[in-house]
Amino acid sequence: MLRLHPYRYHRPKELGEALELLREHRGDSMPIAGGTDLMPNMKHGLYTPSHLVALKGVEELHVIEERDGELVIGAAETLTRVASDPLIKRRLPGLARAAEGIAHPMIRNIGTIGGNVCLDTRCTYYNQTYFWREALGFCLKKDGDVCYVVKGGSRCVAAHSADTPPMLMTLGATVDLATADGARSVPLTKFFTADGIWNTVREPDELVIRVRVPIPSPRLRTSYQKVRERKSVDFPLLGIALAVEIDDSHLIESISLVVAGLGAKPRVVGGLDKIAGGQRLTPDIIEEVARRAHRQCNPLDNLIVDTDWRHAMVAVYVRRAFEEVLGQPLAAA
């Protein structure tokens, strides 16, 4: 089987200790929670830190509670928990559904929400063994300087492949980060960058502590559409999160649409307030939103699937997100 490199596994009990370890070994350490993303990547030689700092035993990272008008979710909470927790299901049903669609039950049982938010970007030329990547010639995301997706490209376009961030972005979520030197908060919409090599603003010795989501208005309706080859296991070929605040007469108060699975950064579809804000939701408006999403999203050959089809699916699944939104009951107060 594929072998792991030698590393030291630290099991801190407290957050301060974990952050201290990350600072002490900055540049040669990585945090690990469920490890469902990191372990296969280490077996492929994509990460070879000498120190792993385990987060599951850190009490502060385990919490799901309502606090000051927000739902607070600790970074080390498992995806199974996020998908099934009664509070999350009641307040943020769209997030629970997005979490429920990740990978398969065994992965969700150990994979965490913090890990999903920080999931490494994916690409057919990157998620391969060392032998494979060496035989091809290393790419610019790891060990090399060329891009095989965009010939001559100098920026990594590996795909953001996580399912919860697009939903969290439409919900206006914030991540709380900490290093040994202090803490900061970043809105999720500002958390991701368009650099596939390291697609977040998180520093290497910085931890995502928790995700905070404002309790939405009862009029907010959400949908997460995940396109994938199989009904389980797979990463998204396309992830579409829609949040629309509408009243009983379908008057749109706000609308937010995020498309992930394209490049390194989930794309917030722009200009929707102009066409939809304050209007009554009609088939024409849905069609216009779908058209804008289609125009703003251009899939690349970073995943193993036909790009024309993936592009066309943007519009199809935006429509389906609206169908789901209109068919679903209002969230409980």
Place this chain on the structure above:
Amino acid sequence: MKLEDFRGRQADSAASEEELREALEREFQVIGRRLRRTDGMSKSTGRTLYADDITLPGMLHAKILRSPHAHALIKSIDASAALELRGVHAVVTGADMPVPYGIIPWTRDEYPLCVDKVRYIGDGVAAVAAIDEDTANRALDSIEVEYEVLPHFLDPEEALERSDTPIHEPHKPGQNGNISKKVHLEFEDVEKGLADSDVVIEGEYYFEGTTHTPIEPHCAIGYFDPSGKLTVWSATQVPHYLHRELARVLELDVAKVRVIQPPVGGAFGGKSEPFDLEFCVAKLAMITARPVKILYTREEVFYAHRGRHPMLMHYKTGADRHGRIKAVDATTIIDGGAYSSFGLVTTYYSGQLITAPYQMESYRFDSTRVYTNKPCCGPKRGHGSVQPRFAIEVQLDKIAEALDIDPIELRRRNFIGTNTRTINELRITSNGFLQCLEEVERASAWKSKHRKLDYGRGVGVAGSCYISGTNYPIYPNDMPQSAVQLQVDRSGRVAVFAGASEIGQGSDSMLAYIVAEELGVPLDYIRILSADTDLTPVDLGAYSSRVTFMCGNACIDAARKIKKLVCEAVAEAWNCKAKSIMLAGGWAFKAEDTAQKMPISEAFNLAEAKFGALGATGSYNTPKDIHGTYRGGTIGSSPAFSFTAHVAEVDVDPETGFVEIHKIWIAHDCGRALNPLLVEGQMEGSVYMGAAEAIMEEHIFKETGLHNAPSLLDYKIPTSLDTPEMQSIIVESIDPEGPYGAKEAGEGPLHPSIPAIACAIYDAVGVRLDRLPFSPPRVWAAIRERGRQEEAGELSPWKSPPISVPLPATGD
């Protein structure tokens, strides 16, 4: 006597008298019952020991250095740095084993490690034995190989044209070294058949390559003892052929080589020939005098491959106005990958095996297997005939539509019959195909569905046949294809020594059922000792669906020899005729008076006292007069053919192209189901595998020749959620030569899946998918194309609703 009672029962507390009276009424006591597999409990509780579970004292671990180039000459190999690493015990290269091997004796074109040339990315170049895997991996990194890179060909049509750069040296000067095998056969006058046809359908079909994906990766352990005897444990499905090839390549006396096949965790044809790891562990064990193990990574399993050949198939099929087939004209280009493997047979099979279950007045096929710089293709479940079956069955669907004949009715009209010969002279005996068609027609409510379901939902039908073993062994000889040796203990325990390979298909269980049936001993009194060349008589291996038919017959032969002795001894003790004695339920008893009985162990003891130690051998060989009388006519010939029909019902999402297989009805003529539970398991497993190839699997490559996705995350096979509902219907035609009338069930049921699904998609949305797989992008593109044609007035709408075309891909 209930069979569950067999479990844990003592021989001397066996069936009650009432149960024995019931037994008299039945034709069989064990055969035909729904029984657990004999190895089911240990496998499902994780206690079965597979090859990788074997650890020997002092064992070393080896790794193979693989080529990063698709086609290159090896200029030099320098392993001196590797040998200096602490913990490295030996390095071998191609020069250490310069004897070519190959499963087919006429096409030996592989070396255990490449000698002067690499032919695909992943080809083995050197192997290192070290104290552990990490040390072996480090050693691989320090081996310097100098290559001279050659142009590489991934497309067989390009390779055909580029004879200036042969992947293999031509056999004779002037030949094209990129042609692996060419077969052209014609039966009756095809041109005339086409000219006389009322309808001629022409189509081009492409079957994408697929691989086996067994859960257990290949694994082998070599041990060379000081007396000069080599033992190799390997996850193989052909221990006998491996035995021969190890001795030949390593230049050892065959008598000093022992091959042991532990339980195998899935093979599906992917372990049916020798592989580099077996030679490497053997050679490294010989050099180091230590046991040596290699376990492939999943990536290496994809490189070892031997999966389904990609085939480009051009078919012309003619029929009269009643739908009767007048001519089939097939031209096929077969993408072989880097080596021959079973390719000679594949090339014949691509044409030989589609001449039943339908009668055809004339038939011609021209098949060319071409080398390309990709992992070598070989036999996968339904070897060589799954691809042409897709083409011919879809052709029939198109003919049925052109003639406005129901496709099931069209197949009925072309039924070839029983006890007949195909147009290429293959002998057909029992044939339950008509009943298979009727069963799926009825179970699926076909008549109320075909062309009658709403837009987006459809049904399709297809039929097929498959061999129950090949009539001739891979190396010519007149000895039996299968043999079994039985040994009886005084306790009543019966040991079955059989060369047959248990690869998950249930062959050990099958042998136990036969011994229990014949000798009347409880199942847990039977020990199956299989696939160990030091202990067991030869069986040619678990391939071509041959084991139940051939080893089953051999086992019956051996068991009946012992049964005869036991009945004679008991008859003598009771002073009655031997034919009055029955053996069942742990007893020997008198048929006329079931109160007169003795425990089976006592009966065995009587027989041993009278005749000496109780043991017997049995064997099976194929009849020799059933093949075609032309060159190549032996290939495809089988002692019995199985027959299958499928109806598939699918939902197609016209906006996305996703195909959801709602249900597949499978009727399979297996002759007789020795254990219906296992037959159904084989039918379902086959359908799963066929459906996977239909909608998902793509064994494809990047431009450089690198495998596109050598992992189980990216190489898509269906999860349980993607697997269709299935209904298996067993049809029993009772074959005259099979064991109790049985024929194969492990491969035949796969064949109709793919064309049935293709035809169901057509019925659903009116598009023909003549290229595999029917992945969402491909289905979506075909639906859009049809929509365009409908808008242009070239086609009328399919079923009622017009096709809505989603947003143009180019945006607005």
